[in-house]
Amino acid sequence: MAKPASALMSAPANLDYLTSLARAAGGALLFAFPLLMTMEMWQLGHSMDRWRLLVFIGSAAPMLLGLSYYAGFEPTFRLLDEVLDALAAFAVGMVVSLVALLLLGQIGGGMTFGEVIGKLAVCAIPASIGALVAGKQFGGKGEDGGVRRKEHIGYLGRLFLMLVGAIFLAFSVAPTEEMILIAYMMSPWHALLLAAATLLLLQGFVFGLGFPGQSERRGDRSLLRTVLVSTLPGYGIALLISLYCLWAFGRLQGTNPHEIAQMTVVLAFPAGLGAATARLVI
Amino acid sequence: MARKPTAKANPGAHGTPLLEWIAGAVGLVLVLMTLAVIGHEAVFGDTSPPAVTVETREIHAVKGGWLVEIEAINSGGSPAAQVAVEGELTLPGQPPETAEASFDYVPDQSRRRGGLFFTADPRGGRLSLRARGYTEP
Numbered sequence: 001m002a003k004p005a006s007a008l009m010s011a012p013a014n015l016d017y018l019t020s021l022a023r024a025a026g027g028a029l030l031f032a033f034p035l036l037m038t039m040e041m042w043q044l045g046h047s048m049d050r051w052r053l054l055v056f057i058g059s060a061a062p063m064l065l066g067l068s069y070y071a072g073f074e075p076t077f078r079l080l081d082e083v084l085d086a087l088a089a090f091a092v093g094m095v096v097s098l099v100a101l102l103l104l105g106q107i108g109g110g111m112t113f114g115e116v117i118g119k120l121a122v123c124a125i126p127a128s129i130g131a132l133v134a135g136k137q138f139g140g141k142g143e144d145g146g147v148r149r150k151e152h153i154g155y156l157g158r159l160f161l162m163l164v165g166a167i168f169l170a171f172s173v174a175p176t177e178e179m180i181l182i183a184y185m186m187s188p189w190h191a192l193l194l195a196a197a198t199l200l201l202l203q204g205f206v207f208g209l210g211f212p213g214q215s216e217r218r219g220d221r222s223l224l225r226t227v228l229v230s231t232l233p234g235y236g237i238a239l240l241i242s243l244y245c246l247w248a249f250g251r252l253q254g255t256n257p258h259e260i261a262q263m264t265v266v267l268a269f270p271a272g273l274g275a276a277t278a279r280l281v282i
Numbered sequence: 283m284a285r286k287p288t289a290k291a292n293p294g295a296h297g298t299p300l301l302e303w304i305a306g307a308v309g310l311v312l313v314l315m316t317l318a319v320i321g322h323e324a325v326f327g328d329t330s331p332p333a334v335t336v337e338t339r340e341i342h343a344v345k346g347g348w349l350v351e352i353e354a355i356n357s358g359g360s361p362a363a364q365v366a367v368e369g370e371l372t373l374p375g376q377p378p379e380t381a382e383a384s385f386d387y388v389p390d391q392s393r394r395r396g397g398l399f400f401t402a403d404p405r406g407g408r409l410s411l412r413a414r415g416y417t418e419p
Contacts, residue, residue: 013297017301050323086309087305091309092309094309110392110394
């Protein structure tokens with residue numbers, strides 16, 4: 001094989017990347033379509049407080065970067081590559097959201113440019129998570145890239161994967177009215193039971209599947225250790241993510257603390273499941 | 283650093299393809315544009331309350347009566363949800379006839395379409411349209 005001076009103009013390298021992009025678009029669509037078809041998402045793009053939306057987009061940036069590092073659709077190592085991947089994922093997310101919303105007739109007459117951009121931005125965040133995760137999901141061929149490195153991720157890296165898993169599942173239901181409705185209809189006892197059930201499920205998944213990103217070493221998995229090291233932190237992450245989503249979507253304003261706690265517990269159920277199964281999903 | 287030395291010897295194999303640069307650049311432009319649009323609205327945006335007016339568009343004779351196509355226009359700075367719109371048709375010598383519709387969501391500086399049904403021909407009388415109320419989304 002002739003040594004190319006750089007991959008810049010190399011046709012196979014560019015073609016490979018095109019395949020990754022297509023795969024990313026598939027992942028974006030797969031992850032974001034429930035949201036793209038949710039009424040609240042179309043409205044959030046415009047009803048969300050602009051500062052909140054900015055914070056929301058801003059907080060997605062480090063997450064996309066981290067995700068690109070752990071599960072990017074290119075087995076990369078350099079910071080520049082991670083940034084490029086995260087940006088490309090956002091581009092894919094925007095384009096997929098634009099095309100899907102146009103197809104679904106949710107972008108059209110009577111809308112201001114700001115409204116359209118807001119809509120796209122809200123949808124592009126979950127879509128770009130899907131785009132990045134797709135690299136792993138649809139069998140990226142990183143023989144010595146992402147796959148091997150993921151077994152060497154530290155405790156923080158594992159917590160990060162749990163966080164992404166929590167966002168992954170929580171996000172797909174967080175904007176819906178049902179989360180609020182369920183919390184209103186629940187008694188405090190329901191909420192306590194749900195929290196207990198979530199913890200049990202988390203423990204079950206983590207114990208059964210192993211910690212996200214952990215290599216198969218069954219020896220050092222004692223019950224108490226999993227509870228302390230993964231189940232409790234996992235639920236903590238799920239609660240924080242839930243609270244953050246509720247805040248971002250403006251559900252906390254003028255709501256009493258008790259109701260906020262119940263909404264958080266409700267949303268922490270899918271978030272906890274996501275955190276527990278991050279190993280499968282990401 | 284975990285990379286094998288071969289990677290250094292042949293940087294081309296692990297260099298960045300042109301397409302990756304293009305995709306990254308497109309992403310960067312989209313991020314900046316999004317942030318600029320939303321940021322502009324955050325800083326300079328109008329935060330005045332919703333102000334919804336209702337205008338008549340077209341009037342059609344339909345089965346069972348008349349249809350007045352309307353447009354709800356929110357010229358305020360905040361979005362309004364569940365906008366209730368009422369139309370009152372007064373024909374000479376007859377009691378007024380009302381019709382109402384509700385718009386799920388009328389964002390600020392935006393317009394949404396709907397319609398009101400009447401049994402009498404609205405062109406023969408005086409039609410007054412107004413928004414009755416809304417909730418904050």
